[in-house]
Amino acid sequence: MHSQDQQLIFEMSQPGRIGYSLPELDVPETDLSELLPDEYIRKEEPELPEVSELDIMRHYTALSKRNHGVDSGFYPLGSCTMKYNPKMNENVARFNGFAHIHPLQDESTVQGAMELMYDLQQHLIEITGMDEVTLQPAAGAHGEWTGLMMIRAFHEANGDNNRVKVIVPDSAHGTNPASATVAGFETVTVKSNESGLVDLEDLRRVVGEDTAALMLTNPNTLGLFEENILEMAEIVHNAGGKLYYDGANLNAVLSKARPGDMGFDVVHLNLHKTFTGPHGGGGPGSGPVGVKSDLIPYLPKPIVAKRDGEFVFDYDRPQSIGRVKPFYGNFGINVRAYTYIRTMGPDGLKAVTEYAVLNANYMMRRLSEFYDLPFDRHCKHEFVLSGKRQKKLGVRTLDIAKRLLDFGYHPPTIYFPLNVEECIMIEPTETESKETLDDFIDAMIQIAKEAEENPEVVQEAPHTTVVSRLDETLAARKPVLRYQKI
């Protein structure tokens, strides 16, 4: 028996019930058949749900209460940087001069918005240690693709047409090999060593005249800083390749270390992660890309430039890879990121990194007594545990994640990175208090004990959610993707 708030809105429909009223027509009425050819005029009424305004409010309010977001609870989803998004960002993004302008307006009428874009480019240049930035890419993976297309254009402009391979570590974000493939490259995997870092010997083995680039995130997905980054950069550069920085993990090095100083040639940033654009509910994201000077000619056009005190869109870029997004990127998210950078300031951004790293290390040390810690060294902004010990008791990492739902938490990332068995990847971020971290740790400790004493409780979790364990296998094998009236 479904309670009313579990029904679909279509199932609540009652013939003739109405939840809207339209204003009186204030323009001359015209027969539709005079405006459109007959084949484009629908003959049947659309089957929209017929519900009252109150029905609609209750329905969507009930659904919204089932959401989990950073504003409702702890969300330690590793590699996703689910930090608090300051509400001041939202206020600023709603300023008339930002929210109510049109991308086709004359440049002279939107100088303030363009100044923000220009300043944001300058801030991101400083933060990353690069020479120029485009704000166009819509999100991280789009930034990766944009960066790789620039690297491709660079090699081609040098007559270097055999650089067809992109190297990615076995711990890389899945988007890296995917972006490389979409950009027309072959991917080659470089192994990690027993310390969880890129194996330099293996890197030397795989680089060559066919290397276009190495894609890397630093710290890597295990939350470990690639200490040999300068040597890695030398190996790749000596082979004629470029170094690509996946900015997904920038929260760990902000104002402490810069990808540009580590030898990276291209960087993408996830403004919706490190720089507090809202995310996790579909975005939109924003994935600006920074490059060193030799790649500047290939940046997407236009970029915002400053000439004689005026801000202009610079289209005069003959070697550009072209436009990668309509207009100028996800401007509203860029406004939020700009607001965040300006309200935090350099010292504030440094504190972000320090607290993000402190929180992660605190949790890692407290939990390492109860879960296997595959790499026992200081981590950066996140860390990975292995559920191997619990697996021997018949409790898998998936079960642990499901059990956390009973405690009101969004589970950590699981089964990633792929090179750690029964992986649990936790990123607390800097915005959580010690009390929140302790509560979560206590829940994890309780689950570890349950795995030993009463494994069924974990294996059959969750118990307190609206629906219990879903049949994910059936959902993947026989997906039902849309509502159909029977």
Add this chain to the structure above:
Amino acid sequence: MNVPKELKYSKEHEWVKTEGKNVRIGITDFAQTELGDIVFVELPEVGDEITANEPFGSVESVKTVSELYAPISGKVVEINEELSDSPEFVNESPYEKAWMIIVEPANSGEMDNLMTADLYEKMLNED
């Protein structure tokens, strides 16, 4: 763990069965247990050449996507078309209904690089 004696095994958890001049290939019971419920199997096409230790396809489970590594080199002469509609065969029947490809080996000597059932079982116990 079911490890049939008559089959040969690779380090990447594929089994190989000799059938006249051809070999039949699939993944082991251990592999399907580790992967969990399989939801999609991607196989090469008939006529494709596969190379030992290189990927020839992939299996997707609820939790991950894993590449399938060719235990030997050769030409694909037949694929199990049923797996596209019934990926659950991999979990239910890894050695029978979920055979993946039949290959005409390029070099019969490569069979010697594979493990016997006893050796494969020993490897599993060491992990």
